[in-house]
Amino acid sequence: MKKRIGIVGAGTAGLHLGLFLRQHDVDVTVYTDRKPDEYSGLRLLNTVAHNAVTVQREVALDVNEWPSEEFGYFGHYYYVGGPQPMRFYGDLKAPSRAVDYRLYQPMLMRALEARGGKFCYDAVSAEDLEGLSEQYDLLVVCTGKYALGKVFEKQSENSPFEKPQRALCVGLFKGIKEAPIRAVTMSFSPGHGELIEIPTLSFNGMSTALVLENHIGSDLEVLAHTKYDDDPRAFLDLMLEKLGKHHPSVAERIDPAEFDLANSSLDILQGGVVPAFRDGHATLNNGKTIIGLGDIQATVDPVLGQGANMASYAAWILGEEILAHSVYDLRFSEHLERRRQDRVLCATRWTNFTLSALSALPPEFLAFLQILSQSREMADEFTDNFNYPERQWDRFSSPERFGQWCNQYAPTIAA
């Protein structure tokens, strides 16, 4: 008898899982509150870059519609402001790629439907889960960071923050020239905030995502509260001013005459993310075990771009485990966590660590940035390890590890 899996939520988590399962002839039904046609009329959802390991999964799932060689980027530029600014670059071993999710998600939905995935367009509430769980061998909940999160227990030891750590201002822009190598730029303005610039495919072709991670109470916070719609010109002028002051390595490539949102006034998103890490399973009152996947399990601040990559990774592992087992209970959840937990949890830890380190800038972190800026080998390693957050955590998780890593590259500089 065919296995039947119910999936609530059609984000990257649910869709990568659905596509994986359909490749293995598992019966899949997706419940989601948005039809593919609605996406083009939505406000910007996020600005997601897929790392090479995620693109590899897309190749395997046969949904690599926008190849990274053409639409992707090849490394990270870093800029650290201060009295003696640092500028350096690190290579990715294989390119990453960002596509506006308002294009990407409906493409996946259509692919999944074409391959026999069933779709029910309806909002699901926590109360519906019991009933749904009875209809499937396993119910997977992946409704993202806001909805239904309370169904899965928050792990306090892995959830250090109760509030957003940054006041976000995120938009898709035009009028920004590409850097010499098509790359992400990560710009740090000490005491004020971070900017992540991502070459992104959107409705009108290539555009530039700017993710402004503004420190709360800083000179940049105003960007999270100033509305484009109230006065587009005033907003853009404010952006130009703040970028020029805090993020010059990006500002210097902006043509002020061309600078505007890439498609429409929907291209901007402001607010904040509360990082949280939750149990990956819950037991419903009817005794059924359900699995949480993606943001609903691990919500991270976008500063390191890990959320969707983890959602895709965890979906793949869950798919493999669904194939390997036939009873989906607490023991199954142990098998699953043993495989997915390290990377997913380390993405959370590394992101939370980075948020705090970039706010407080302790001397050893500044020393690290200095060494990183001087050792291309270390910068390459650090950059490519965006694919492997558990390896980053092996470096960052204690002063001893951090010190050992830095020392390993320090001689390269002296020599």
Added chain:
Amino acid sequence: MKKRIGIVGAGTAGLHLGLFLRQHDVDVTVYTDRKPDEYSGLRLLNTVAHNAVTVQREVALDVNEWPSEEFGYFGHYYYVGGPQPMRFYGDLKAPSRAVDYRLYQPMLMRALEARGGKFCYDAVSAEDLEGLSEQYDLLVVCTGKYALGKVFEKQSENSPFEKPQRALCVGLFKGIKEAPIRAVTMSFSPGHGELIEIPTLSFNGMSTALVLENHIGSDLEVLAHTKYDDDPRAFLDLMLEKLGKHHPSVAERIDPAEFDLANSSLDILQGGVVPAFRDGHATLNNGKTIIGLGDIQATVDPVLGQGANMASYAAWILGEEILAHSVYDLRFSEHLERRRQDRVLCATRWTNFTLSALSALPPEFLAFLQILSQSREMADEFTDNFNYPERQWDRFSSPERFGQWCNQYAPTIAA
């Protein structure tokens, strides 16, 4: 610089780890309270059978002194008493092998010493650990089930029992004829106890270990309290009587005239084991993380013969992780547990489950034994999975899984 590892305890855990590390040129120092020469004068330590997966490790460690083809056994005979006794057999895919640890441990110690392992013969106390930990990159504690256990925190969720679940009477005997296939016999006397008979190499050649797992308060408990030394003949007569009554499939192969301890009055061990599962690491006051290995982490009742097999498995994994990493802290312990925990914990769970099921004999467990007795294929699978306790736990961990497994073989019987 060579890594330096300190190992406290020269049981299977410490010696397999030491041998593994020496194969990879890691500097190893073993602290233990017993010299190799002392072992032949000791009371029986246990009666340990090494499963094929453990023998494989011994081959890899180049210490397979007593090949299983010659000294080992090839399957399990099962006997379930009651109004309609069941007798059946299951094959091992590759042979297991039992050697008296009073022969085995000194052989390993000498091999390790010959390969450059250093030995310090001294009893180590909990207070010594800090000082020792400063001298090594990592200190591993594997002093067995009694000593230093309190250093590692007991996990209450995995330690259901506060007292021994069986009154043990364990001895090495002569005068018991081999069964048609050289095999372990597991005999269950409902309400009274279990007997595990293991063909075992000892000082005088092949002998027979009898592990009597007597239910507390049963007709058999007296065996755990009657002293051989007080009156050898009376003890042997009592054994013959009880074996005849409760464990006939073994008793029928005994020659009463020959039946006695195999070497000397030291060949008998009585008492009980309190099962416990502890954290696999501890943080000392000096901030150092130490690792617990073998019985000190997971003490199991001998009914399923898992303790030393887990100690060897966990030693191997720890060896690999020591090679793969260079900082031995809490993060290291996560890497380690992610790899060793499932099998080791499942050995504990499966053993504890079996102790309870064999005491209470719930109807579904009796039904399982019935199906097992009728399906050779299932009995083979169950028998060979003594190598893989995590797979047994996949079968036993819930009524649904248990039922699904039984149903899979039930049709074989009907047909």
